Amino acid sequence: MxxxxxxxxxxxxxxxxxxxxxxxxxxxxxxxxxxxxxxxxxxxxxxxxxxxxxxxxxxxxxxxxxxxxxxxxxxxxxxxxxxYQPCVEKNCGCHAGTITKALQPFKNGITKKMIDTVRQYGTKYQIIDKKIYRDPSCLFPSRCAGIEYFLKENIQKIPDLEMIVNCRDWPQINTHHHNFGPVFSFSRTDDYLDIMYPAWSFWAGGPAISLYPTGLGRWDQHRKSINDASHVWPWSEKKSQGFFRGSRTSSERDPLVLLSREDPDLVDAQYTKNQAWKSPKDTLNAEPAKEISLEDHCQYKYLFNFRGVAASFRFKHLFLCKSLVFHVGDEWQEFFYDSLKPWVHFIPVAKNPSTDELRKLLNFFKEHDHLAKEIAERGQNHIWEHLKMKDVHCYWRKLLRKYAKLLKFEVKLDPNLIQV
Structure with a gap:
């Protein structure tokens, strides 16, 4: 105890x-x-x-x-x-509810016609006799490589199936969409029916910046390096500041950046360049800041996570610093989000917060340091214990096995696909 x-x-x-x-x-x-x-x-x-x-x-x-x-x-x-009720630890039980929810719209079964209807929304994959087949071309090769790593590693436990995998950032099947069918996406909101799978960036790809030119990738390696950094910067040595670095992919990030300009001792939040950057107008009328490694985030007690185009890839990484994570907005999700509980593992912040709201939250936790430390520790412990690489593998296996049971047709090899 x-x-x-x-x-x-x-x-x-x-x-x-x-x-x-x-x-x-x-x-x-x-x-x-x-x-x-x-x-x-x-x-x-x-x-x-x-x-x-x-x-x-x-x-x-x-x-x-x-x-x-x-x-x-x-x-x-x-x-x-x-x-709070702690989730089941064994067999990736923390994420079982996500699979059940994702497949609920297809509980009456999935027909070949349903898959053909949504064929254009992603890359077609087939698994037949423990072999993987895919469309000859992939819109994002590194993303397909990340997906295929998990398929190959678990191929002996995956039955024959056919699926459409969306490698874009944005989900595809809106609840009001006239084309109803199963499409796998890494992120979604409740307005979409896409089936969430673990993002390719757990192994390859992810946001490519100067510090990570081929993308974030390799969750197993980040778990070690960021955890090591958390020991270099224990709570007592961290700066009592909010911190954020990222490009201006969403205006929801503006209030924190503006607060940083008003009160730099309270928060250090600045915009960096992205590929579309042309002038300081693209970084809220300021010169772009230098990029900061994920490990260097551990210097700060309060780390902010915002959505980007869709869910932010950095969310899981921030917890490893054993810093207090402030998660802005609850619309966008990845498969592991439901296992994390607001106020238990992280601090929820309403979408489009005002600078005043952000200031009050930060000041509150600065005054209640012990409480901030405990929430940070619970968040880190949850991600460390329940989002290991073996949990990601387990989720893929469970998801695809349950999905395959819903198929109402015999999977036959599409001659237009290639073996990978």
Missing amino acids: KASHLLAYTPHSIIHIPLKFNMKNVFYAYLLFAKVILSKENDCTDTNTCTLTRENGDSHKNVNMYSRESNEYITKINKAIAD
Whole structure:
């Protein structure tokens, strides 16, 4: 058993509340209300403000401990942890619900006609007698290579099947689409019926920048290198700043960048170049910043994740720093997102937040450092334990085996395909 702490307010103070939980199976959440006698330095002489002593020994006067936002954040965190049920660890059980949800629209079976109807939305694959066949050309060769790695590694456990795999960033089958059929995509929103598979970037491809010219790739290698960096920058050594680097693929990132310009001590958020960059107008009227490696993100306590064109590839990497992850918007998803719980593993931020909202959130966690550290540790532990490469392999196997059971036709080799 490991003792952690929540925070709660009494009429006279902030108190730490012990929260005991079993890291493998159960979180036991309970509250202990007690009367606390404050020291002279921390005595509240006003009903609304106090001198709060932080864990690093610094004092910060006139903290409004009874603000609406502070009470709201505390309540959400306590409730989220009390309601949290750890997922099943074995056989990639944390992600089983995603497979069930993804295949639900096709519960009555998948016909050859349905697949032919959506043929134009991706690359056609067939698996027959433990051999893989594919369209002669792939729109994004490195992305197909990443997909095919997982197919080859699991081929002995995958039955015959036929599928359409979308390698584009954007999902294809809208819920109101007149063409209904199964298309596999790495990311989607609830407005789409695409079946989520683990992105190619777990092995190859991904965003290509100067630091990663062939794309992010190799999740197994990043797990090691970023985890190593987290030990170089333990919580006590991290900068108490928000941090973000990325191109301006979405205007939803603008408020944090603007807040950084207003209050650079609170957050360091800057835009970098992308392939379409032409002038400072493309980086919100500022010169583009240098790119920062994923490992160097570990220097900061608060890391921000935003959607890009679709879901952001960096989300899973940020947790490995053992920093507190702020995830903006909940529309875009990848297959592992549902296993992560807001306020338990990360801090949810509403889509298109104002600079004022972002400022309040950051200031709250700066004042509640112990709480920020605990959420960061839970997030890192979850990704470390439940998003290993073996979990990605397991998801592919389970997904394709359940998908194959829904096929209502015998898969026959398409002579137009090539063996890979």
